[in-house]
Amino acid sequence: MSVSPQEAILSARGLTKEFFGFTAVNSVDLDVRENTIHALIGPNGAGKTTVFNLLTKFLTPTSGTITFRGKDITKVKPADVARLGLVRSFQISAVFPHLTVLDNVRVALQRKAHLGTQFWRSSRVLHTLDDRAHELIEAVGLAEYANLDAAELSYGRKRALEIATTLALDPPVLLFDEPMAGMGIEDIGRISALIKRIARDRTVVMVEHNLNVVADLCDYVTVLARGEILAEGDYETVSSDARVREAYMGSEDD
Template identity: 60%
Template sequence: MSEQYVLETRNLVKEFKGFVAVDDVNLQIRQGDIHALIGPNGAGKTTVFNLLTKFLPPSRGQILYKGEDITALKSAAIARKGIVRSFQISAVFPHMTALENIRVALQTFENTSYSFWKSGNSLHKLNQRCMELLDEVGLAGFANTTTVELAYGRKRALELATTLAMEPEILLLDEPTQGMGSEDVDRVVELVRKAAKGRTVLMVEHNLSVVSKLCDRITVLAQGAVLTEGDYATVSADPAVREVYMGSDGSGERGVAAEDNQTVEAAQ
C-alpha cells in the first residue's frame, strides 16, 4: 500500500511534442531514506524532479504524497506540504550577505515579507534562526559575508541552508556536488547526511562515490524509464547498469566520478 511510502509516482509520463522524456516511471520513496536518482545524461532525472515539484505538469500518471494524490497541485502548494528542492545552479542572491539570504527564505516561509511601511529592524527577530541555519551548514562565521565573495562550495552550503529554512519533510537535491573539487564534495556529503536526519532526501547525483556513501536506495533511469532499483551493491553489479550507465567495459565509478558534472537534460 502507498501508505508505506512518503512519496510515490504511478505510471508517470512526460511528453514533449511526441518525445517521451519520462516513460511510465514508478518511484517509491520510503520515509527517512536518502534515495538517489541516477542515469546517463538525458535520462530524464531533472525532468522527474520538475514533475514532482510541479515546475512541469505530467502528461499522464499520478504523484502521491503520504498516500494523497497531489498530481493537480501547483508548485507553491507542493512546497507548503514540505516537498522542497534545490537546483543544479546555485540559486542565492549574490549581493546579499549569507544571513540576508537565509532571512529572505524565512520571510517567504513564515509569510513575513518586507513592507515599505515597516522598519527593517522588524526583520531582526528572524536573525537567531538564520544563525542556527548558518551554523548547521558550517557558515556561522560567514554570516555577514556578501555571497559573491563565498567560495563555490560555501555557496552551495548556503543554498542548502535556504532550503532547510523552508522546513522540508522531503528534500530534493539536484546535483548537490556539481562542479566541486574533492574537498568541497566531502564537505557537502557530510552536510547532506546531517540535513537528512529526521527527513527524507531524494537526490540526483552523478558522482557514484557520493551515492555509495550516502544513499539507502538507488533508482537508475535510462531513456526516461526505470532500468533497475536497489541498494548500491545491487545496482552497481547489474550488467544492464554497467552497459547503459557506466559503459560496457565496467570501468564505471572511476569514469563517472571523473565527469565534470555539467548535465543538461535533453528533455528540457
C-alpha cells in the same frame, strides 16, 4: 530493500512525459521512503532531470499520478507543492549575491514567519529572526561567513548557503538536483557531510552523477535508462546489476 506505497512519503504511478512525440519518461513507478536519502541516477539522457521536474511540478506529466503524504499533487502548482513541504534546489546556485549570508537566510525565514510581504514593518522586526538564522548558518558550516556577501563565497559554500535557505522553510522533503555538480573534492566532502546530517530527520531525493557520492550517501537508488526504470535497490545491488553496468559503460561488444 523494497518500499511499499504505505511507507512512502512521495510516490509516482505510471509517470509519463512526452515532448512533441518523443517519450522522455515512460510509465515510471516510484516510491520514496520517509527519512531516507533516495538517488535518481542513470547515463546522460536517461530521464533523471525530467522525472525530478515532474515530481516537483516544474513539468506537467502527460499521464500518471504523483502523491505526497497520500495527497494527489498531480495537478498542484509548484509554489503550492513547496508550501506543502516538497522543496527543491537547482543545479545553479540560487542565492542573492549582494546580500550577506545572514540576510539571505533571514529573507528565507520571512515567509515562514509570515513577514514576506509586510514591507511596512520596521527592520527591527526582522532581527527577531536572527537567532534562527544564525542556527541555520552554523548548521551548514558558514558561521564565520555570516556577514560576508554571498558573492564572495566559494561555489561549494554558496551551495551550503542555498541549503540553509531551503532548511529555513523546514521542509520534510528536500530535492537536490546534482548538488555536487562543478565542485572540487574538498567541497564535495563538505556538502556530502552536510546532506548526511540534515537527512537525519527528513527525506532527501537527489539527482547525482557522482557515483562515489551515491555509494556513500544514499539508502536507495533508482537507475533510469531511456526514460524507464532499469534497476532499484541499495547501491550494492544496483551497482552489481549487469544491465546497469552496460547502461553506463556499454557492452563488451561496443
